[in-house]
Amino acid sequence: DGGITQSPKYLFRKEGQNVTLSxxxxxxxxxxxxxxxxxxxxxxxxxxSQIVNDFQKGDIAExxxxxxEKKESFPLTVTSAQKNPTAFYLCAxxxxxxxxxxxxxxxxxxTVL
Amino acid sequence: GDSVxxxxxxxxxxxxxxxxxxxxxxxxxxxxxFWYVQYPGEGLQLLLKATKADDKGSNKxxxxxxxxxxxxxxxxxxxxxxxxxxxxxCALTGAGSYQLTxxxxxxxxVIP
Numbered sequence: 763d764g765g766i767t768q769s770p771k772y773l774f775r776k777e778g779q780n781v782t783l784s785x786x787x788x789x790x791x792x793x794x795x796x797x798x799x800x801x802x803x804x805x806x807x808x809x810x811s812q813i814v815n816d817f818q819k820g821d822i823a824e825x826x827x828x829x830x831e832k833k834e835s836f837p838l839t840v841t842s843a844q845k846n847p848t849a850f851y852l853c854a855x856x857x858x859x860x861x862x863x864x865x866x867x868x869x870x871x872x873t874v875l
Numbered sequence: 876g877d878s879v880x881x882x883x884x885x886x887x888x889x890x891x892x893x894x895x896x897x898x899x900x901x902x903x904x905x906x907x908x909f910w911y912v913q914y915p916g917e918g919l920q921l922l923l924k925a926t927k928a929d930d931k932g933s934n935k936x937x938x939x940x941x942x943x944x945x946x947x948x949x950x951x952x953x954x955x956x957x958x959x960x961x962x963x964x965c966a967l968t969g970a971g972s973y974q975l976t977x978x979x980x981x982x983x984x985v986i987p
Contacts, residue, residue, distance in 0.1 A: 804978050
């Protein structure tokens with residue numbers, strides 16, 4: 763089965779701790795994206811990567827970091843510098859031949875206590 | 876910059892009623908336009924898309940037509956089902972960009 767997996771589905775952390783969210787895809791897509799969703803809001807882009815070992819900041823990158831060491835994986839670290847980290851985080855990927863279209867994972871709900 | 880405005884919800888309809896969710900956009904050039912659907916507790920799924928003016932995207936009984944003259948991409952369905960209950964997002968990618976800009980979403984509840 764091809765798709766995008768995010769783990770875990772629910773994550774709880776204490777304030778001041780860094781936490782890493784996993785995103786893996788076996789669709790052979792070059793591009794990968796991280797979005798944040800808050801209640802009643804649309805999705806906002808955190809970071810994106812169009813190729814291995816390269817990534818760019820999105821609209822709300824402050825307090826987050828990413829890496830792209832493998833094509834299949836694009837982990838997101840929520841650092842203690844992120845002032846309001848509680849949110850629903852969505853990972854997506856896209857292929858070169860249809861770059862407009864993004865395919866989303868099931869999301870991780872992060873709650874910082 | 877690019878932006879998407881969609882009608883505020885929530886929208887509550889009876890089964891078999893007609894649905895229209897309005898979406899208008901601001902973008903330079905010719906963006907690609909999308910509707911995504913999010914079922915409770917899940918990620919987003921692409922519902923339909925249109926890449927040029929007057930294109931009609933359709934899927935699962937939903938339709939939307941790319942109207943350049945009114946900068947709109949309204950989502951329509953002739954007869955909704957309880958299983959259509961979800962949040963619907965209008966989105967665009969600007970000319971020369973693959974970054975999605977989303978509206979805030981419209982929650983649809985369909986009651987039997």
